[in-house]
Amino acid sequence: MEITFFVSLLLISLLNTTPFSYGVETICGNKYITQNTTISSPNGRFELGYFKPALSSNYYVGIWYKNISPITVAWVANRVTPIPSAAIHSSKLRILEVDLVLLDGAQNLVWSTNVTAAKLSSVLATLRDDGNLVLSGVNSKTPLWQSVEHPTDTFLPGSKFGYNKRTKTKQVLTSWKTPDDPSPGLYSLDNDGNAAFQLWNGTDEYWNSGPKFGSGILRTLKPSPAFNFTIVDNENESYFSYSIIESVISRGLLDVNGQYKCQTWLEPTKEWADIILVPPQQCDVYAYCGPFSICNDNSSLLCACLYGFSEKQRGLNQFFQGCVRKTRLRCEEMERFRMYTNMRLAGHPHNTTAGSEAECESICQKNCSCTAYAYSNSSGYCSIWVGQLFNLKQLGKDDSNGSTIYVRLAPSEFPNIKDINSHHLSGKLKAIMPSISVAAAALIACTIFYICFKRMMRTSLKTTEHAMEAMDQVIDEDTDEKGIGVQFFTLQSILEATNNFSNANKLGKGGFGPVYKGMLPEGQEIAVKRLSSQSGQGINEFKNEVILIAKLQHRNLVKLVGYCSQLGEKMLLYEYMPNRSLDTFIFDQTRRRLLDWSKRFDIILGIARGLLYLHQDSRLRIIHRDIKTSNVLLDEEMTPKISDFGLARMVIGNALEANTKKVVGTYGYMSPEYALGGLFSIKSDVFSFGVIILEIISGKKSRAFFQNQEITNLLGYAWKLWNEGNVMDLVDDSLHKCCKEHEVLRCINVGLLCIEEDPKCRPTMPNVFLMLMDESMILPRPNKPAFVTRTQTCDDSSSVPLHKPCSNQLTFSLEGR
Structure with a gap:
């Protein structure tokens, strides 16, 4: 195994190790960092503040080496959520209660340390000499949070890199996307829990240090004044840590190319020097050159496109992104294959068996999605690739581990049939040139077999054709004359x-x-x-x-x-919805703060508009049957969009309900009449909408646990607070300072009306929308919701006036999914 980067640290000059000291510049109380202010570590090596990459229009908060130019960033706080230039004015990094938070110019939460359950009156954030940003109590040395436990792409001396076996958490280095974009890139380095480092491209591992961090050599070394290391592997954790003399600047970096580099700063030449590279060759990084390309460590042109492909268009300061076809495949009989020899084959093949290379080619030719194949004479394996080809590498002439791969191309890439590899032509000639006697015998045998087998196969063929028609022609008599337009x-x-x-x-x-x-x-x-x-x-x-x-x-x-x-x-x-689904915001301790009351109210109204359209305004009356927060997606402007119509049903004409023998959906949002009896209606969606209203307001899941022996879900908790006159206690803590109480109370009232047990008692979506929008309307008092014992019976009328109270007498204890 190659020497790890840790051994390379012994090359550093021998001097006494200087212990790290605590920083004196802090963030606390009314002291905060803005675009034009920073704090430094006591030794003057590290600096914390705002920075903007050269070719970027976004700002980030990070830690960098103070006296190194150009700027060398060691840690980034908001790498996933940058601040656009237009929103940087008045942005602050400050202490809020016991959290270190980053706010944009509109004072919206961008990033947070997300510290919880800390019983401290005040905290401070300190930048230490080792580049570690530490959040702790004013009179406490025990960290509440520290940046080295949440690294980006850099491993600094003095920090741990490992795996906590009790909490199942680990430090992970993730490369930048590009040199000017700190957002997470393709590559990552972690500890697999067995004291081994692993390098990944997505889910594909391409390097492993071996057990004990590959430390067989390290354990035989004696500590020196220049370098010391610690390896721990017990029942609680496994980690590696090292220290180095203060006068030397060293770091471990997982760069945007997927290589881990042990580097030291050379002051005379003003540059970072690579001591060790892992893996040592760039082409050993999985899929380094992108799709449909060849990587060649022995060529001045590291990445090159396959024949018939051209390089993807690149922007400023972007890397080789792979290649695309010049001519699309159309599954034509005349499509041919081009041969590449002495290659490391592409990743993720589909393997089958074949009697010959010609048979392997035929298997690929008949599969319209097959883009390449390779055949092993020794094992008889036929490997085919579907879709893009990744990780092809041209091996050297002396490397005996190479294989031959054939890549599929359009007929236009072969203007002259003679240009096709003679290997293919000769293989086919051999397959069609048997002796006349054998051919005649085979023809007679095949004819007899065909006549005898024809009838038996006809039934099977029809069955297969019907199955394929059902799969490939999913849109048939249900579509209109003009088609579906998709x-x-x-x-x-x-x-x-x-x-x-x-x-x-x-x-x-x-x-x-x-x-x-x-x-x-x-x-x-x-x-x-x-x-x-x-x-x-x-x-x-x-x-x-x-x-x-x-x-x-x-x-x-x-x-x-x-x-x-x-x-x-x-x-x-x-x-594509860049903000994902609603549940990823309201149930997340950090992201929920991004949704103030105004945004939450707009989301409630947006969902109501969508359901109103489905139930009444569209030319089809649709019952969704699976309305829940994870099926509400948010676009870039936080506009809610209802998704996932796999369970939705149309009802004919003016019908408002239907019945099913198969109950499908999500417990916790499912109305009782549907969950227990299979009866669904527009009022089933109303019930689900009521649950969503309470979840949006409270920030709690419908099946959350409450510290009360009589209350097992959010609906019961909301009803309890309503009866006690303490319904504002239901509101998410992050909303108390900014919500409009009269709007919140109206929404809770509407939500409780929607979750009444008897569907006849629930309002329709037109009434729901009217109640939410018209502040002058007097709302009826809600009755006990579903899943709670009731004492009265609802009127049997088909509709319920808004002013008429209604109650039921059923008891449900439906468990959620």
């Missing part, structure tokens, strides 16, 4: 848009499968919902969602961009 995308185009469904593009996972971020060739960002074959959503649900969303157009409904149903895959392409 584009069909090929599987190949989606693979290219999502970087072959890379983990780096994964946005999350729902009940029906993962969702990936993608980029279409014209630059449009999309979210791809890839339905899992193990999910409960089959062809009917998929077809249902395509048809319904295609016919619905409203600013509070997510827009369907397209769909794909090919080769067993079912995918839906939506407009």
Whole structure:
């Protein structure tokens, strides 16, 4: 194994180690940092403040080396949430209660240390000599939070790098996206919990230090005045830490190219010198050159495109991003393959067996999504690749580990048939030139077999054709004459848009499968919902969602961009929502502070508008059946958009309800009549909306635990506070200073009306929207909600006037999912 970067530290001159000291410049009380102010460590080596990368229009708060130019940043606070130049005025980094927070010019929360349950009257933030920003009590040396436990791309002397086996947490270095963009890049370095360092490109590991941090050599070394290290691996934690003489500036850096570098600052030459590189060759970084390219460490041109491909367009200061086809594949018979020899094969092949190379080629040729193949004569394995090719490397002439790969190209890339590799031609000639006697015998045998087998296969073929029609033609008699107006995308185009469904593009996972971020060739960002074959959503649900969303157009409904149903895959392409779903805000201790009352009220109204459209204003009456916070997406302006129509149902004419034998949805949002009896109606969606209102106001989940033996959910807790006259106690703590009490009380009242047990007692969405908007309207008093014992019976009338109270006498104890 190559020598690790730790051994390289022995090259540093031998001097006495100087202990680190505490910083004297702090952030506390009314002392804060603005765009034009900084604080420094006592030894003058590190500085904390705002910085703006050279080619960026965004500002970040970070720690950098004070006397090194150009600026060398060691840590970034808000790398995920930068402050645009337009919002930098009046921005502050300050102490708020027991948290260190970053506010933009409008005083919106951008970043926070998110310290909780700290019983301290005052705290301060100190920048120490080792570059560690520490948040602690004024009279306490015990850190509440420290930056070295949340590193970005740099490992500093004196800090731990490891894994806490009890809390299952670890320090992870993540590269910058580009030299001018601190947001998380492709590459990461972590400890796998077994005292081994691992380098990753997304989910693909490309280097491992070996056990004990590869420390077999380190354990034989004696401590020196220049360098000392600590390795701990016990039942509680495993970590590596090192110290170095104060006069030498050293760091470990995971750079944007995916290499981990042990570096030292050379004052005479004013540059960072690489002592050790891991891995030592750039081409050993997984997918370093991007898709459809070849990496060659022995060439002056490290990355080059495959024949028939051209380099992706690059912006300023961007790296080689890979290659794209000059001519798209169309699954034509005349498409051919180009041979590349002595190669390290691409990652993630699909392996099968084949009797010959010609058979392997035929397997790939018949699969429209197959882009390349390779055949091993020794094992008989046929490897094929679907979608983009990553990690191809040209090996040296003396390297005997190389393989041959054949890459699929359009017919136009072969203007002369003689240009096709003679290897393919000769292989095919050998396959079609048997002796005449053998050919005749084979022909006779095949003819007899065909006649005998034809009838038996006909039934099977029809069954297969029907299955493929159901999969590839999901839009049929339910569409209107003009079609649904939604584009069909090929599987190949989606693979290219999502970087072959890379983990780096994964946005999350729902009940029906993962969702990936993608980029279409014209630059449009999309979210791809890839339905899992193990999910409960089959062809009917998929077809249902395509048809319904295609016919619905409203600013509070997510827009369907397209769909794909090919080769067993079912995918839906939506407009990309940069702020993800509502639940990621209101249930997160830090991000919930970004939603003041005005934004929350607008979100409540937006959801109400969307449901009003579904229930009344659209040409189809739609019952969603799965309204919940995770199905409400937020665009860049925080406008809510209802999504996920896989369970939605149309009701005919003026019908308001229907029945199903299969109850599907999410407990906690599901109305009692639907959960227990399978009866769903527009009032089922009203119930779910009421739950969402209470969640938005309280910041608590509907199934949250409350310290009361008689209360097991949010609905019961809200009802208890309402009866006691303390309903404002329900409001999220972050809203108390900014909310309009009369609006909050009106929303809680409406929410409690929506969750009444008997659907007849609940208002319709037109009434709900009117009650939310008209402050002059006198609202009826709500009755006990579902899941709580009731003592009265609701009137049997089909509709309930807004002024008429109503109650029921049922007891439910429905458990959530």
